[in-house]
Amino acid sequence: MRKENSTNFLNEKDLANNCGMYYTITLIGGRWKISILAALLDHEVMRYSEIKTRLTNITERMLIKQLKELQDDGLIIRNDYKEVPPRVEYSISKKGRSLEKLLIEMQQWGKKHSKE
Amino acid sequence: MRKENSTNFLNEKDLANNCGMYYTITLIGGRWKISILAALLDHEVMRYSEIKTRLTNITERMLIKQLKELQDDGLIIRNDYKEVPPRVEYSISKKGRSLEKLLIEMQQWGKKHSKE
DNA sequence: ACAAGTACCTACAAAATTGTAGGTACCAAC
DNA sequence: GTTGGTACCTACAATTTTGTAGGTACTTGT
Structure with missing residues (x-):
């Protein structure tokens, strides 16, 4: 597109x-990428529906889109069990994990400066 | 808007x-904010035209817009000398300077992972 | 009188992102 | 045979961002 x-x-x-x-x-x-990354950074694995529940305002269209992009960029891993009903688990990749320190610092900086 | x-x-x-x-x-x-921040982080002060020259592909509309937003968010300081012809200098603020470490780490992470 | 230089501004158009509202497949349980 | 659950998909509309192409004011130099 x-x-x-x-x-x-x-x-x-x-x-x-x-x-x-x-x-x-x-x-x-x-829009939702760091929320997804943050979720996966402290959960090891999460099902699609668990992520959706955690990001209360996200729509399915956006969730799928952001997940796919994160996956294409190698930050998360998608594991499709090919079961019915579907079961798909997401987890953080090594590359994704290597962002953790940076994200924490961004979190701290943001917390500190968002009220100025 | x-x-x-x-x-x-x-x-x-x-x-x-x-x-x-x-x-x-x-x-x-x-789009251009980190480029502007990076420029101001290693120049102390820069005139509008100097920034424009450095960011070769930016248009004036975008440059003005991003500068204004950075200013509104307190990351840079605008100093208008009220001369004719106009002279306006931009510099990094304290808040902006406090981002330097983070930006450097982002730079390193990006350099390291952009070829995977 | 007219061009040049500086730091903008404005209207409009193009492009990109996000939201809305539906739908799909498959199987199991009722 | 209809319903429910899961993880998606699709067309279209709304919103937002970015680009294009002009313009402004003021003064100095020619």
């Missing part, structure tokens, strides 16, 4: 390629 | 209020 030759697209791609910070932000900047 | 009662707006506000990480991301997540 993205136009791969729009100025917008090219600008973003350029930034992500040349700037480590921006690349990092593109991975965790989606 | 934002609808202050749209689901979209409320969801974002809710996240920013309740989650330090998300708050942090909203401040630095704009």
Whole structure:
């Protein structure tokens, strides 16, 4: 759905390629991504429905979308048991786990400065 | 220009209020914000035109917009000399400077993981 | 009188993201 | 044979972000 030759697209791609910070932000900047990551960082494995319950305001469309992107970026792992009714478990990947320290610091910075 | 009662707006506000990480991301997540912050973190003061020259692909509309948001969020300081022709200098604030460590870590993480 | 330089601003259009409201498949239990 | 549960999907609409193409004010230099 993205136009791969729009100025917008090219600008973003350029930034992500040349700037480590921006690349990092593109991975965790989606609306619900850090919420999902935070959930998976302290749960080892979670079923789709458990994540949905935890993120009270998210819609299914958004949840699926963000999960898929996190998965494509290698931050989380999807495990489909191919059962009926479906059972799918998500867990954090090694790459995802390596973000933990950063996320904690972002949490602390945010808490400290959000009331200024 | 934002609808202050749209689901979209409320969801974002809710996240920013309740989650330090998300708050942090909203401040630095704009398309050009970290580029601007990075520039100001290693220049002490920069004129508007200097920033524009450094961010080669940015348009004036976006530069002004991102500068204003960074200023509203207290990360940078605008100093208007009220001269003609205009002279306006931007510099990093104390709050902005306190992000430096985090940004460096994001840079390192990004550099390390962007080729996986 | 006219161009040049600086730091903006504005209306409109294009593109991207997010939300709404439905639907699917499969099997088990009633 | 209808219902319930799970993890999705899809079309469309609303919202938001970003880009394009112009314009402004003021003064100095030519």
